[in-house]
Amino acid sequence: MLLAALLTLMVANPVAPPPAAQAGPAAITVHLAGDSTLAPKLETKRPESGWGEYLQQQFAPGTVVVDNRARNGRSTRTFIELGEWQALLDSVRPGDVVLIQFGHNDQSQNKPDRYTPLSDYRANLARFVADVRARGAQPLLLTSVARREFDQAGRVRDSHGAYPDAVRALAAAQQVPLIDMQRRTEALLESAGEQASRAFFLWLAPGEHVNYPAGVQDNTHFSPEGARRVAEDFAAALRTSGLPLAARLRPED
Template identity: 35%
Template sequence: IKPRERSKLNWDDKLTLEFNGDTPQLTELIIERIENVPTVFLCGNSTVVDQDNEPWASWGQMVPRFFTDSICFANYAESGESANTFIAAGRLKKALTQMKSGDYIFMEFGHNDQKQKGPGKGAFYSFMTSLKTFVDEARARGVYPVLVTPTQRRSFDENGKIKDTHLDFPDAVRWLAEKENIPLIDLHAMTRILYEAMGVEESKHAFVHYPANTYPGQDKPLADNTHFNPYGAYQIAKCVIEGMKQAGLPLVKYLRTDNEGYDPACPDARETFKWNESPFTELEKPDGN
């Protein structure tokens, strides 16, 4: 694991639960092992990983909120990873040891993959080969693969339109999904609509943009156009849910009854979003961009 991971609670031998809110209450907690529910394994980078500290967040940690306890989510994503480095670090191998027939594996890569240069690198070369490895390993175990195109960066042109910064990596994901008959969630397309609907200035409130002294020890402004804050991550998680519906994934039957349809062209008003912040903060941005 990377040095920054060593302090994460994922790697100790304990189960740590954090309760936040105005009046957090817990009457009873019972933990039982259950073997017969499907599990959705999430693989990806910093836009997917469980972000431990404020003000960072990802869609991967928000998605479980929309589902009942009849399905499980296992987030294996890690900041800074590309499809090939995820495999090389043994993360896919570890996840495969936990998978069973009927589970799902979601893969969202591209942000960091596009920075790799040299012979054999590129969207339709090493990237495609790595994604195909995920797909083949999953299918060999009766696991259903789902491909996810990378989320857009907050990068506007002079006309208030999002500029494509991922080269041909989203197209490579779409091509592989069609060739291999794999369900596709096109977050690249949906987040373009979402950010443009928000606009140049309002979209800052979906990312880690905060003036100096917003958080303890923060003596400089935070201005990150790749990583989301909780509000932004929540909106993108809603995009993922809509993508599941559009792809006809059977797991949507596990959605909670309070889940309504979502149109990225009409994002939730920021003022209606309630988030009880964790007392833990981190000023250093996640690995990857």
């Protein structure tokens, strides 16, 4: 009789299961379109590094997948002509974010294989923005990162001409979020100073690395340290941008 009563009580008052853990937001993809300063590298190019290679670690685990489609030598024109823009676009899903950073090669008039006149550069960027929005995704424009070129006063020279202003103007006209990487990296280099900022770039003595037996003094492409610092600086700018993507960053230490 006692056992029957207990069973009746348990059926009448079942034990509630523990509350399910709340799942975080579903992961989105952050696609990167750009040039060598952003791009992943071949082993034959190491220790050259693109700052996009250090972007994944800026986000909380499980919230973002970084798809780095940036490539060495690319301008907006060649990224389109080689089918790389369409390939990126085909993988974009609603809610994704597309970072767009071109300019280094577009403005290289001495390199006709990649040079893009300013008017075409503007049109290509506008196309990128429209294409991303048509996919229900968020474009995020970036100005080009600074080259390590100092004047006698210790200020970083602007080596990109009118191209960064074209990005700023498009962002303002079409209400596209912008992170001004040119100005941020100029500040980063100036804070370090002309000599110490070498550590951020591909500077190697002869015999120091098997990939560069004669050494190299490259003031455009980043060392691993420089790429990491630029990725961290991008994350710092994103954190204060008010963009939804900022909520997916790792918590600050």
